[in-house]
Amino acid sequence: MRENLTALLDKIAPQVIAWRRHLHANPELSFHEQRTADYIAQQLAAIKGLSISRPTPNSVVADLTGAMPGPCYALRADIDALPIEELNDEPFRSTNPGVMHACGHDAHSAMLLGAAWVLSHVQPQLKGSVRFIFQHAEEVPPGGALDLIEKGVLNDVAMIFGLHVFPNIPTHSIGFAEGVFSASSDNFDIVLEGKGGHGSMPHLSCDPVVLGAEVVLKLQQIVSRRLDPLDKAVLTVASFRAEGGYNVIPDSVELAGTLRTHSAKVREQVPVLIKEMLDGLTMAQGARYTLKWTKGYAIGFNHPDACRIAERTVTVAMGENTLQKFPNPMFGSEDFSSYQEKVPGCFLFIGSGNPEKGTTWSVHNPRFKLDEEALQVGVKTHISLIEQLLL
Ligand code: NI
Numbered sequence: 001m002r003e004n005l006t007a008l009l010d011k012i013a014p015q016v017i018a019w020r021r022h023l024h025a026n027p028e029l030s031f032h033e034q035r036t037a038d039y040i041a042q043q044l045a046a047i048k049g050l051s052i053s054r055p056t057p058n059s060v061v062a063d064l065t066g067a068m069p070g071p072c073y074a075l076r077a078d079i080d081a082l083p084i085e086e087l088n089d090e091p092f093r094s095t096n097p098g099v100m101h102a103c104g105h106d107a108h109s110a111m112l113l114g115a116a117w118v119l120s121h122v123q124p125q126l127k128g129s130v131r132f133i134f135q136h137a138e139e140v141p142p143g144g145a146l147d148l149i150e151k152g153v154l155n156d157v158a159m160i161f162g163l164h165v166f167p168n169i170p171t172h173s174i175g176f177a178e179g180v181f182s183a184s185s186d187n188f189d190i191v192l193e194g195k196g197g198h199g200s201m202p203h204l205s206c207d208p209v210v211l212g213a214e215v216v217l218k219l220q221q222i223v224s225r226r227l228d229p230l231d232k233a234v235l236t237v238a239s240f241r242a243e244g245g246y247n248v249i250p251d252s253v254e255l256a257g258t259l260r261t262h263s264a265k266v267r268e269q270v271p272v273l274i275k276e277m278l279d280g281l282t283m284a285q286g287a288r289y290t291l292k293w294t295k296g297y298a299i300g301f302n303h304p305d306a307c308r309i310a311e312r313t314v315t316v317a318m319g320e321n322t323l324q325k326f327p328n329p330m331f332g333s334e335d336f337s338s339y340q341e342k343v344p345g346c347f348l349f350i351g352s353g354n355p356e357k358g359t360t361w362s363v364h365n366p367r368f369k370l371d372e373e374a375l376q377v378g379v380k381t382h383i384s385l386i387e388q389l390l391l
Contacts, residue, residue, distance in 0.1 A: 025092045212242065271293045
């Protein structure tokens with residue numbers, strides 16, 4: 001990395017930690033990040049040369065236009081927190097009861113602020129522009145990315161990059177998967193309507209509980225018997241509600257669950273197969289059903305062009321041993337995928353695991369803790385990407 005960038009990176013490091021700690025102490029839930037966005041906008045306003053906009057009250061976008069013409073690249077951070085009571089006892093622990101930055105989005109925001117500060121200093125040399133996207137509501141579908149895309153944040157954007165801290169790999173490692181990296185996540189609700197009655201006279205009722213049990217088992221057979229074994233999918237029923245009593249067969253039961261897959265074909269296929277199965281089973285029992293299918297996040301896809309840039313950036317700026325190519329995609333989902341449906345992009349994982357510092361707790365755990373050394377790695381990754389693309 002250029003000397004002036006390294007010097008700027010060192011200079012902003014303490015401020016990046018301070019930003020992250022402020023955000024960590026003041027977490028807000030998805031779609032309610034008004035004060036978080038205000039704080040970020042206020043910090044950006046102190047950086048020279050940015051043009052700042054608020055596509056929604058709880059998000060912020062800053063544009064840095066270089067002195068020379070060229071393409072626009074977007075860097076994205078998510079800013080929302082989770083409904084979790086923090087169990088860590090650091091001085092900057094959450095002051096908002098029941099809400100915690102347990103997925104590192106405080107770190108993502110601070111890293112992107114740091115990158116904006118550093119890159120603003122090289123504006124006269126930039127051959128193109130950088131869009132810094134501070135996105136609300138990554139944790140709750142339909143997600144904030146769709147909102148922002150609708151407001152035009154991808155207009156003129158050639159490529160987008162996003163970072164996520166990742167305690168599963170050591171600090172100073174950076175990982176990503178080529179191609180598909182995250183699963184789609186769709187939810188479903190099934191209501192089975194039978195006919196309630198006395199528990200001692202099942203023949204006079206149409207028992208939706210037994211039918212529901214059958215549906216749960218048959219759903220497992222969709223994955224194991226109806227899909228191509230090479231197509232991976234997870235179909236989970238996580239809620240089964242039947243409000244009968246010891247001797248009361250209820251009128252209806254409600255099932256709810258999720259489908260995760262890395263295959264666009266499977267994503268279309270499974271709801272059709274579920275419908276077929278429900279048609280058959282309910283007809284055999286004289287019951288009825290409704291199926292509600294709610295599409296969540298799309299499959300995350302790291303574009304080959306963006307992967308090559310990410311790989312070169314990491315190996316050149318950080319050293320070859322830094323890069324960990326993930327052999328498999330994860331079954332988690334990310335609404336960064338919404339941007340990737342529109343423009344090529346790559347999502348990178350910034351290692352933050354350090355057993356000596358106790359930072360190997362998984363994200364979404366109430367003891368999740370950040371190794372703050374990862375902040376510097378994240379800022380460096382952002383600015384190295386732009387260095388390679390626009391300087
Ligand atoms: Ni996250």
